[in-house]
Amino acid sequence: xxxxxxxxxxxxxxxxxxxxxxxxxxxxxxxxxxxxxxxxxxxxxxxxxxxxxxxxxxxxxxxxxxxxxxxxxxxxxxxxxxxxxxxxxxxxxxxxxxxxxxxxxxxxxxxxxxxxxxxxxxxxxxx
Numbered sequence: 001x002x003x004x005x006x007x008x009x010x011x012x013x014x015x016x017x018x019x020x021x022x023x024x025x026x027x028x029x030x031x032x033x034x035x036x037x038x039x040x041x042x043x044x045x046x047x048x049x050x051x052x053x054x055x056x057x058x059x060x061x062x063x064x065x066x067x068x069x070x071x072x073x074x075x076x077x078x079x080x081x082x083x084x085x086x087x088x089x090x091x092x093x094x095x096x097x098x099x100x101x102x103x104x105x106x107x108x109x110x111x112x113x114x115x116x117x118x119x120x121x122x123x124x125x126x127x
Contacts, residue, residue, distance in 0.1 A: 012056025012106040012113075013040055019104065019115045025050065034087070037080035041104075048098045050119075051081045056106045069103050069121065077101060078124040 002010065017027050025043035032039045041052040055068050081099060103121040107114040 008058055008108065009054075009056050011108070013054050015056075015106045015113050015115060016041060016052065016054040016104045019117065020050075020052070023117075028093075029084075032080070032084060034080055034083035037076050037083065039077065039080045039084065042084065044093070044097075047094055047096060048100050049085075049093065050100050050102050051077055051084075052102045052104055053077060053121075054104050054106065056108070058108050074101070074122055074124070081124075 013030060017030065020041065020043050021027065023045070025045045027041060027043050028049075029039070029042040032042055039051055040054040041050075043050045043052060053069050053073065078101070081101070085099070100120050101122050101124060103118040105114075105116045105118075
């Protein structure tokens with residue numbers, strides 16, 4: 001049984017995937033795990049592999065969801081992406097891929113969720 005927080009997170013990831021598909025992405029993986037590391041969504045669009053961190057909040061949230069992707073979270077995403085690129089899943093992808101780290105936020109408000117997409121939200125050079 002999922003907690004309320006997990007249910008909201010799952011709904012947010014569903015919204016995120018719907019949004020990305022509507023933007024022309026092909027979803028490759030959801031909740032991809034490597035040990036304790038996780039990538040919420042991995043998608044492909046125009047030879048760019050998108051590593052997407054999804055942040056979800058219920059309406060009335062006081063902290064901007066995208067601000068929750070701190071330096072430690074970025075470091076974990078980069079490590080997870082490196083693991084993905086060296087995993088068996090990588091074999092079915094084009095060799096000349098670019099990798100991009102995105103953040104997508106979903107805030108559940110009435111009458112519809114507010115989705116904001118931040119492509120290339122950070123560059124992993126310092127992680």
